[in-house]
Amino acid sequence: MNAVAVISQSALAHNLLIVKNQSLAKIVAMVKANGYGHHLDLLMPLIDNADILAVSELSEAQKLRQLTKRPILLLSGVYSKETLQQAIALECQIVVHHPSQISIINHSSKALSVWLKVDTGMHRLGLSADEYQHCLTDFTANSLIGIECVMSHFACADELENPINQMQLNAFEQLTDKQNNRSMANSAGILSNPQSHFDFVRPGIMLYGASPIANNDFGLQPVMQLSAPIISIKTIRAGESVGYGLTWTADKTSLIAIIGIGYGDGYPRHAKNGTPVLINGTLYPLVGRVSMDMIVVNITDSDTTKVAVGDTAILWGDDKLRVETVAEYSDTLSYELLTNVSHRVKFIRGA
Numbered sequence: 001m002n003a004v005a006v007i008s009q010s011a012l013a014h015n016l017l018i019v020k021n022q023s024l025a026k027i028v029a030m031v032k033a034n035g036y037g038h039h040l041d042l043l044m045p046l047i048d049n050a051d052i053l054a055v056s057e058l059s060e061a062q063k064l065r066q067l068t069k070r071p072i073l074l075l076s077g078v079y080s081k082e083t084l085q086q087a088i089a090l091e092c093q094i095v096v097h098h099p100s101q102i103s104i105i106n107h108s109s110k111a112l113s114v115w116l117k118v119d120t121g122m123h124r125l126g127l128s129a130d131e132y133q134h135c136l137t138d139f140t141a142n143s144l145i146g147i148e149c150v151m152s153h154f155a156c157a158d159e160l161e162n163p164i165n166q167m168q169l170n171a172f173e174q175l176t177d178k179q180n181n182r183s184m185a186n187s188a189g190i191l192s193n194p195q196s197h198f199d200f201v202r203p204g205i206m207l208y209g210a211s212p213i214a215n216n217d218f219g220l221q222p223v224m225q226l227s228a229p230i231i232s233i234k235t236i237r238a239g240e241s242v243g244y245g246l247t248w249t250a251d252k253t254s255l256i257a258i259i260g261i262g263y264g265d266g267y268p269r270h271a272k273n274g275t276p277v278l279i280n281g282t283l284y285p286l287v288g289r290v291s292m293d294m295i296v297v298n299i300t301d302s303d304t305t306k307v308a309v310g311d312t313a314i315l316w317g318d319d320k321l322r323v324e325t326v327a328e329y330s331d332t333l334s335y336e337l338l339t340n341v342s343h344r345v346k347f348i349r350g351a
């Protein structure tokens with residue numbers, strides 16, 4: 001009920017600067033999934049200052065093209081002549097990750113730039129070493145096709161000690177050389193391993209101010225602040241329980257605040273008892289189950305004069321309460337929480 005997401009323009013600029021301070025590489029800003037749920041039209045400080053913008057699918061490229069003339073990278077690539085035409089009309093650079101895409105691209109009658117994606121160990125998208133060589137030969141012979149960059153993706157970049165990271169880097173370096181631009185690093189790679197930066201870095205989550213690496217925020221500033229009003233406050237007696245399933249019971253006379261946000265707005269239904277909620281500068285614990293439209297917070301230990309109906313509760317996006325913390329309490333990732341904020345929430349451009 002009346003939840004609001006404020007998208008901080010200065011935090012966007014600040015986080016982009018952190019990428020630039022980490023690396024001299026060009027920046028491919030990942031704005032897939034409507035800018036990780038932040039709404040593309042509220043991301044102009046990012047869109048105007050990145051070298052390239054990357055989206056997953058054509059429908060996202062269409063929306064993005066209405067906002068900017070800057071280069072767009074289509075991560076899924078194309079699967080038919082029709083989608084190729086659409087991608088070319090939108091002036092996308094196109095990823096090629098599967099051999100079936102090679103002949104579609106090769107039959108283009110217009111000039112285009114491609115990114116070749118190779119699999120170095122994640123085993124999701126990407127050409128094998130043989131397919132890559134074959135693709136290189138094919139495209140080099142076709143004067144309409146420019147190979148803009150060769151890319152690969154880390155499987156475990158957020159696990160700094162995992163030896164698979166170095167193995168993937170070695171495989172990538174063996175397969176590629178300085179003849180082509182190269183790109184490997186996501187946010188975790190940017191923040192933890194300069195050897196992975198190459199010519200283009202591909203920051204996603206860090207641009208939105210959430211750290212991909214546990215226990216270090218790298219000075220990133222939260223971009224989305226999600227808040228909702230307190231819609232009721234009441235006293236319950238010892239032994240009385242709260243919410244669906246009555247899963248939390250007061251052990252003494254308690255003061256609870258009902259807040260107008262729930263899983264229908266994208267607040268995680270699996271947030272545990274104790275998940276912090278920030279009200280007037282103080283953190284209070286969530287109690288009982290998250291409903292579609294409401295959550296309940298235990299404010300017993302507050303100075304009662306400090307919390308009133310109509311006050312604003314911050315669910316995440318403050319230095320005192322980062323989205324990473326709420327994700328941890330909900331057994332998920334900041335990525336999922338940010339992308340799941342629903343249509344019902346009002347998005348506002350912030351300072």
Ligand SMILES: *Cc1c(COP(=O)(O)O)cnc(C)c1O
Binds near residue numbers: 032153186187188202
């Ligand atoms: C989403 C994505 C990224 C960005 O990852 P983050 O962890 O958000 O920085 C980078 N590369 C590819 C191919 C992606 O799909």
